[in-house]
Amino acid sequence: MSDEILSQLITMSRHLGDPALDYVILGEGNTSARIDEATFWVKASGVELRTIEASGFVRVRFDRVLALLEAGDLSDEEVRQGLTAxxxxxxxTARPSVETVLHGLALQLDGVNFVGHTHPTVVNAILCSQKAEEAIAGRLFPDEIVYCSPAPAYVPYTDPGLPLARGVREVLRRYLEEYGERPKVILMQNHGLIALGHTPEEVESITAMCVKAARVLLGTYALGGPHFMSPQDVERIHTRPDEAYRRRKLGR
Known part of the structure; x- marks a missing residue:
């Protein structure tokens, strides 16, 4: 089971790291996959997604990773020691990614077995802008809803690593209260996106749709700005039986 999951994770990671897609360059981005209730695979620090192999992942324990969330103020060295342990x-010898706590948190969400964190240029063109939160405040077209849920979870810029994981935890708590379900996408200001999937294919599809939506969004500003779908239309697409069927066929 562990080897099969690792093989799927390697394939997904190399896809996300394909230079032609412009999701990441060099050592950017990280990925993870749930193995069982106790452990998960996460990308090691300093490894490129496009060429990653089995040695580029580290198997870690959920309980020890998530314990860092409650550990109070920790220095960078203390976090490193905690992840090593x-x-x-x-x-x-491989060192777990600095975002390992964030991955452990994401993999605890209902139905999430694979996580892909990337920095697509076109997405970051929006997330690094003065109007990032305003720009992602609505949905533009039906398939964006089908693949990426009714709304993203938006996280203001936070120092990567443990502080970011704690910030994401709070944003997820509020999102679950508001929508009654988990997001499929987390957008992080001045940083990048996280795709949360039941399968590797879902992570790939979510990421691709986020990139398309970002391109469409940027294009709308040439003609006066985005015309978002109404909340009623978003809800209609999200709850249509035929779209629910499509989501099941897509892996979730």
């Missing part, structure tokens, strides 16, 4: 194999 979370490795299943104490003899492993």
């Amino acid at each position: 979370a490795r299943v194999d104490p003899a492993a």
